[in-house]
Amino acid sequence: MHIDINGWKHVFKLDPDRDIDDSALERLCLSGTDAVMVGGTTGVTFDNTVDLLSRIRRFEVPCALEISNPDAIVPGFDLYFIPVVLNAGDPDWIVGHHHRAVKEYGPMMQWEQIVPEGYVIVNGDCSAARVTGARTELDPDDAVAYARMAERLFRFPVVYIEYSGTFGDMELVKRAAASLGGARLFYGGGIDGAERARQAAEAAHTIVVGNVIYENLDRALETVPANPDGTERLA
Numbered sequence: 001m002h003i004d005i006n007g008w009k010h011v012f013k014l015d016p017d018r019d020i021d022d023s024a025l026e027r028l029c030l031s032g033t034d035a036v037m038v039g040g041t042t043g044v045t046f047d048n049t050v051d052l053l054s055r056i057r058r059f060e061v062p063c064a065l066e067i068s069n070p071d072a073i074v075p076g077f078d079l080y081f082i083p084v085v086l087n088a089g090d091p092d093w094i095v096g097h098h099h100r101a102v103k104e105y106g107p108m109m110q111w112e113q114i115v116p117e118g119y120v121i122v123n124g125d126c127s128a129a130r131v132t133g134a135r136t137e138l139d140p141d142d143a144v145a146y147a148r149m150a151e152r153l154f155r156f157p158v159v160y161i162e163y164s165g166t167f168g169d170m171e172l173v174k175r176a177a178a179s180l181g182g183a184r185l186f187y188g189g190g191i192d193g194a195e196r197a198r199q200a201a202e203a204a205h206t207i208v209v210g211n212v213i214y215e216n217l218d219r220a221l222e223t224v225p226a227n228p229d230g231t232e233r234l235a
């Protein structure tokens with residue numbers, strides 16, 4: 001099945017290291033979201049990733065793995081998102097892990113399933129910032145420069161502005177998105193209900209909703225534009 005991420009406006013990100021019951025998973029997968037992404041910064045293992053994938057596969061929603069741990073690369077996802085943290089302090093998170101993984105998996109990789117993400121981490125307090133040693137003191141001009149680098153220098157199809165755990169500066173996100181030609185701007189961080197989903201969807205091409213799933217499922221479901229309870233779909 002060919003999956004076109006250019007149609008994605010809303011994505012739920014599920015963390016294999018966190019518990020979710022069958023009924024909640026069903027409501028998420030049938031919500032009208034465009035895709036479910038599996039990923040997290042810590043505690044992601046092969047076993048908990050296989051387990052979550054097999055449960056999501058009871059539904060038709062596209063399912064992507066965002067790889068954060070080279071030991072948890074599980075076959076059977078529709079797509080594999082590969083973060084390249086452009087503002088990482090440690091180059092291992094820009095090319096190091098990737099080099100080792102491609103050395104191991106290169107011959108068996110289906111490149112059409114691979115979606116490289118130019119990742120820019122802006123919240124210095126999140127786990128991903130700590131793990132990667134990200135330089136998160138960025139103003140909107142810095143974000144625009146990273147977005148342009150990601151698209152024009154490195155030809156990434158996705159630029160991901162990551163505020164994981166906190167709602168970000170929508171002007172910064174808007175400016176980064178406006179600087180792009182064809183690449184897609186994914187925004188994630190602190191979307192905890194319909195109002196923030198609406199604001200983020202005005203700024204970014206694709207919004208990603210994570211933590212609120214585990215804190216308040218009803219509010220998470222309100223963030224889906226296609227859901228009857230969700231925000232109005234934005235152009």
Ligand SMILES: CC(C)=CCC/C(C)=C/CC/C(C)=C/CC/C(C)=C/CC/C(C)=C/CC/C(C)=C/CC/C(C)=C/COP(=O)(O)OP(=O)(O)O
Pocket residue numbers: 015039040041042066067068069070073074075076080082083084085093094097098099101102105108109110119126127128131132162164165210211
């Ligand atoms: C057999 C088979 C399936 C073959 C497939 C081959 C294949 C797909 C190979 C992949 C090759 C490849 C290049 C892999 C990359 C390897 C790798 C480990 C790259 C590093 C990724 C990276 C930079 C991770 C850093 C952390 C990060 C940016 C994570 C993204 C997700 C994220 C931020 C989630 C939020 O985390 P959360 O836990 O929710 O955090 P909070 O506590 O803040 O909420």
Ligand SMILES: O=P(O)(O)OC[C@@H](O)CO
Pocket residue numbers: 013162163164165166187188189190191208209210211212
């Ligand atoms: O968990 P939240 O804060 O919703 O962020 C979503 C996603 O960007 C995390 O990688």
Ligand SMILES: [Mg+2]
Pocket residue numbers: 015164210211
């Ligand atoms: Mg999280």
